[in-house]
């Protein structure tokens with residue numbers, strides 16, 4: 426299964442400000458085993474350039490903005506994250522690149538698995554090969 430989609434989180438606000446809660450089984454459709462965040466990204470930097478074999482993730486620009494380039498092996502699409510009430514859910518074999526980080530961007534990512542380098546495909550041609558093999562099997 427390989428897919429991605431933008432999800433909207435409900436903002437709970439009152440006169441003090443805003444709050445968003447992300448809970449496993451409610452608005453996060455997987456067990457959250459790891460949280461990491463990317464910040465202080467230098468101007469012009471591009472990151473990612475890999476796919477995951479099994480990982481599910483939700484990426485949220487809790488501050489600032491950045492752009493994800495998402496590629497399922499046949500189609501490439503750009504999604505800009507600009508709002509802390511939006512999350513990008515990514516599951517399975519999707520090649521991702523990140524760019525256009527604003528100077529203040531804080532990108533938080535909730536992940537379904539612990540860090541495991543063997544889940545990464547960091548070579549684009551190998552990614553295309555794996556996608557092709559998977560689509561032949563299914």
Ligand code: T46
Pocket residue numbers: 459461463472473474482484521534540
């Ligand atoms: C992804 C995108 C959105 C760890 O030791 N533990 C971790 O949990 C992570 C995520 C990374 N690392 C190490 C591995 C590298 O030595 O931190 C270094 C930077 O990781 P990487 O180059 O993979 O970072 P990005 O920004 O290219 O990709 C990250 C995630 O790795 C990836 O899963 O989907 O953000």
